[in-house]
Amino acid sequence: TQLLEQSPQFLSIQEGENLTVYCNSSSVFSSLQWYRQEPGEGPVLLVTVVTGGEVKKLKRLTFQFGDARKDSSLHITAAQPGDTGLYLCSGYALNFGKGTSLLVTP
Amino acid sequence: GAGVSQSPSNKVTEKGKDVELRCDPISGHTALYWYRQSLGQGLEFLIYFQGNSAPDKSGLPSDRFSAERTGGSVSTLTIQRTQQEDSAVYLCASSFQASHTDTQYFGPGTRLTVL
Helix, strand or coil: CCCCEEECCEEEEECCCCEEEEEECCCCCCCEEEEEECCCCCCEEEEEECCCCCEEEECCEEEEECCCCCEEEEEECCCCHHHCEEEEEEECCCEECCCEEEEEEC | CCCCEEECCEEEECCCCCEEEEEECCCCCCEEEEEEECCCCCEEEEEEEECCCCCECCCCCCCCEEEEEHHHCCEEEEECCCCHHHCEEEEEEEECCCCCCCCCEECCCEEEEEC
8 A cells, every 4th residue: 555644634824825735655656636625525636647747737726746756745825715625635546645634714 | 417426425323233325426437436534534445346347345444344336337335233433434436437547526425423
């Protein structure tokens, strides 16, 4: 099993702040996915990164895949309350990290 | 179009009872996955089905857990002789194919509480 470590585990910030969350592994992944899960719902895919060094942007969210394809980061610019949720990373073989629980307060 | 649906949304049962959880995947999706999510934990893979191939049961935690998928569509996860540690949210997902880059579409989950 390829272990995915996510940090921080919890993050509470105010609206308008920037933040970065991380997903790390000692193993190489051919691809990595980020999901967001809101309370009472299932996770929803945000992005898939495939190429080492790849950067993808989704509005105020920026995703980066490490050059060695062992780690990834998610940066949110000017966070909004609607960004609140559990952010999960997932690698091949159906592994998910424990997630970062983000709370953005007005 | 309809997404992945799961029933029941909540299930409370007594220790030792059997439970069945149902998943209706998106029509046309050949791959179906079951996960378990406990408080403070990520998603724990349980089992997945791909077309007519034998399911990958490598994530099932014990022989009390089983799943079947009838006609390549609806799936049922059965937990026999439930234990308190089985309490969790059980999530089902489907995807068009079982590719590692394919998007998994998740249902809302079934929250199981074993008293």
